Amino acid sequence: MSRQPETKQKQRGGIPLFWPLAALALLLLYNAVFTQDFLTLTIRNGQLYGSLVDILNRGAPIMLVAIGMTLVISTRGVDLSVGAVIAISGAIAAWLIVAHDTPPALVILLTLLGAALCGIWNGALVAFLDIQPIVATLILMVAGRGIAQLITQGQILTFRDPVINFIAGGSLFYLPFSVTIVVVTLALTAVLMRWTALGLFIESVGANEPAARLAGVNTTFVKVFVYTFCGICAGIAGLIAVSNISGADSNNAGLNAELDGILATVIGGTSLNGGRFFLVGSIVGALIIQTLTTTILSSDVPPHYTLVVKSVVVLAVCLLQSDAMQASIRRLATKGGAA
Amino acid sequence: MIRRLLLRSPVVATLGVFVLLYAVSAIRYPAFTRPNVFLNLFSDHAALGIAAVGITLVIISGGIDLSVGAMIGFTSVVLAVLIEQNHLHPMLAVLVVLLIGTALGTGMGWIIRTFALPPFLVTLAGMFFARGMGLVVSLKSLSITDERFTAFGAWEASIGSLRIPSVSLVFLAVVALGAWLGRYTRFGRNVYAIGGSEDSAVLMGLPVGATKIRVYAFSAFCSALAGVIFALKGSSGYAHAGAGLEMDAIAATVVGGTLLSGGVGAVPGTLIGVLIFGVIQTLVLFENLNSWWGRIAIGLLLLMFVLVQRIVTRRAA
Numbered sequence: 001m002s003r004q005p006e007t008k009q010k011q012r013g014g015i016p017l018f019w020p021l022a023a024l025a026l027l028l029l030y031n032a033v034f035t036q037d038f039l040t041l042t043i044r045n046g047q048l049y050g051s052l053v054d055i056l057n058r059g060a061p062i063m064l065v066a067i068g069m070t071l072v073i074s075t076r077g078v079d080l081s082v083g084a085v086i087a088i089s090g091a092i093a094a095w096l097i098v099a100h101d102t103p104p105a106l107v108i109l110l111t112l113l114g115a116a117l118c119g120i121w122n123g124a125l126v127a128f129l130d131i132q133p134i135v136a137t138l139i140l141m142v143a144g145r146g147i148a149q150l151i152t153q154g155q156i157l158t159f160r161d162p163v164i165n166f167i168a169g170g171s172l173f174y175l176p177f178s179v180t181i182v183v184v185t186l187a188l189t190a191v192l193m194r195w196t197a198l199g200l201f202i203e204s205v206g207a208n209e210p211a212a213r214l215a216g217v218n219t220t221f222v223k224v225f226v227y228t229f230c231g232i233c234a235g236i237a238g239l240i241a242v243s244n245i246s247g248a249d250s251n252n253a254g255l256n257a258e259l260d261g262i263l264a265t266v267i268g269g270t271s272l273n274g275g276r277f278f279l280v281g282s283i284v285g286a287l288i289i290q291t292l293t294t295t296i297l298s299s300d301v302p303p304h305y306t307l308v309v310k311s312v313v314v315l316a317v318c319l320l321q322s323d324a325m326q327a328s329i330r331r332l333a334t335k336g337g338a339a
Numbered sequence: 340m341i342r343r344l345l346l347r348s349p350v351v352a353t354l355g356v357f358v359l360l361y362a363v364s365a366i367r368y369p370a371f372t373r374p375n376v377f378l379n380l381f382s383d384h385a386a387l388g389i390a391a392v393g394i395t396l397v398i399i400s401g402g403i404d405l406s407v408g409a410m411i412g413f414t415s416v417v418l419a420v421l422i423e424q425n426h427l428h429p430m431l432a433v434l435v436v437l438l439i440g441t442a443l444g445t446g447m448g449w450i451i452r453t454f455a456l457p458p459f460l461v462t463l464a465g466m467f468f469a470r471g472m473g474l475v476v477s478l479k480s481l482s483i484t485d486e487r488f489t490a491f492g493a494w495e496a497s498i499g500s501l502r503i504p505s506v507s508l509v510f511l512a513v514v515a516l517g518a519w520l521g522r523y524t525r526f527g528r529n530v531y532a533i534g535g536s537e538d539s540a541v542l543m544g545l546p547v548g549a550t551k552i553r554v555y556a557f558s559a560f561c562s563a564l565a566g567v568i569f570a571l572k573g574s575s576g577y578a579h580a581g582a583g584l585e586m587d588a589i590a591a592t593v594v595g596g597t598l599l600s601g602g603v604g605a606v607p608g609t610l611i612g613v614l615i616f617g618v619i620q621t622l623v624l625f626e627n628l629n630s631w632w633g634r635i636a637i638g639l640l641l642l643m644f645v646l647v648q649r650i651v652t653r654r655a656a
Binding site for chain 2: 078125129130131132134135136138139140141142143144145146147149150153154259262263266272304305306307308309310311312314315318319322323324325
């Protein structure tokens with residue numbers, strides 16, 4: 001009886017990264033065998049090229065969104081507005097460049113400020129007015145693309161700007177610059193979360209908010225912080241999206257980003273019930289999603305099967321992580337061990 | 340006094356906003372007083388409204404259904420293939436797609452119940468699946484030329500000088516069905532009980548699992564029917580139809596006084612929520628504003644309703 005919780009704790013601590021990594025390894029293995037030149041890397045003009053680099057590059061926006069989403073979800077919240085925030089920040093950036101000829105540094109600063117404001121708005125609704133996160137962020141999700149179109153006046157603004165174009169097109173350390181952005185963001189977040197008490201505070205809000213408040217955690221600040229942080233992550237993803245096409249497309253930028261971000265987080269082992277977060281797991285989750293897409297696109301399967309395959313994989317990963325399935329796997333394992 | 344009225348029926352607030360909005364519109368544009376402009380609200384937003392009825396019951400049960408928009412695309416395109424390429428009788432084809440839709444919903448409900456997975460994720464997978472299957476069936480928009488089918492789509496009931504298209508009648512029938520299910524049946528009471536507190540519902544011995552499966556089956560039935568309505572209105576099936584419609588349906592449901600936390604709400608409120616949605620779109624059209632103002636206005640309206648609900652429920656607690 002007394003040993004039960006201990007084993008459970010152990011499994012909770014040990015398992016989260018196992019399944020996502022296994023799924024990613026399986027996908028990569030499949031590709032290594034069946035996709036031509038999948039593992040080939042070539043160096044041209046001081047940058048690595050190849051399918052693996054492609055996955056990292058294309059997956060950068062999902063990974064960034066997943067980092068922010070992980071913190072939000074671990075407070076028992078959710079942010080449905082990230083796709084809209086990507087569109088808004090893209091619109092702000094393009095508008096600043098096209099209409100005001102703003103210097104690039106200021107463009108980046110103001111864009112991220114705009115994205116942060118979107119996050120503060122979400123956070124204020126959740127923290128001060130105590131509105132359910134799913135509803136609070138639905139408001140910006142519904143209105144956000146309208147706001148983005150308002151900024152660009154319904155047009156696709158295109159521009160040429162060497163610095164902004166470098167964000168998604170340039171390369172550093174032989175890798176696309178977007179990879180550096182993800183690594184730096186992840187490292188900063190991890191340091192902030194694990195070397196300070198902030199990560200613990202965030203998890204305590206998700207685990208038991210009243211208890212956290214009674215223990216002296218400023219729950220209001222924590223909530224506003226995670227939504228603001230998530231907004232900034234979406235803003236960086238928005239800059240990458242804008243840089244990618246040298247323009248702002250308010251209708252399509254960041255489409256379904258919220259769904260991919262939530263998926264990546266959940267696949268990575270962070271529960272929608274909050275209380276724990278696994279940043280690296282979310283990154284692996286995002287890579288699974290992107291690898292899956294790349295796999296289908298580079299295989300013989302017609303591209304319109306992408307969504308069907310995606311749905312099956314999503315369901316399979318979720319089922320594997322469900323308590324009911326874990327319990328039956330454990331039962332099978334113990335039975336096998338006893339026999 | 341007003342607070343007590345609002346508390347007893349959040350629908351009253353929604354109705355008030357609708358009347359106010361319509362009155363303002365009518366003062367600015369006398370055309371709004373024409374019966375046809377009013378009746379068009381029903382036929383223009385029939386697919387959205389029917390899907391929203393199903394979503395309302397799901398939300399009252401404390402869940403969410405993200406698959407409705409994709410289901411509309413899927414069923415409309417399957418319907419087109421069945422009628423045009425397999426030459427099935429339209430009635431039979433409609434029956435088949437409704438069955439397929441309901442089966443998909445039952446499957447999602449079963450997974451949600453059996454594996455205790457969040458409805459958000461399961462219906463998200465359902466959304467990818469339905470949209471993907473629709474694209475697999477056909478990438479292009481398929482037109483439906485079968486006369487028996489298009490004739491029903493064009494049919495109108497006339498009362499005096501008023502003409503009510505068939506799709507509006509279907510819409511109203513589904514609203515009536517949903518309202519009846521929610522208010523007068525054992526199933527409906529179970530849905531409210533689960534949304535109010537699932538643990539209590541289990542302890543009371545209510546069939547929680549079966550009710551959950553049924554509520555997702557009903558929602559999928561509604562969205563499949565919405566797909567048929569889409570096919571009727573446009574005489575075509577298109578896998579991309581209904582993109583993002585789930586969010587509009589959820590917004591209309593919230594505006595209609597249903598709380599996303601579950602346990603509180605009513606189907607008639609959703610009808611008014613859909614009508615408000617329609618009036619805003621018509622008004623944006625009349626004002627000759629760019630379409631994005633419609634989205635912003637709906638966002639603001641959503642904000643207003645959420646705040647009012649917050650104040651009302653907080654005082655009650």
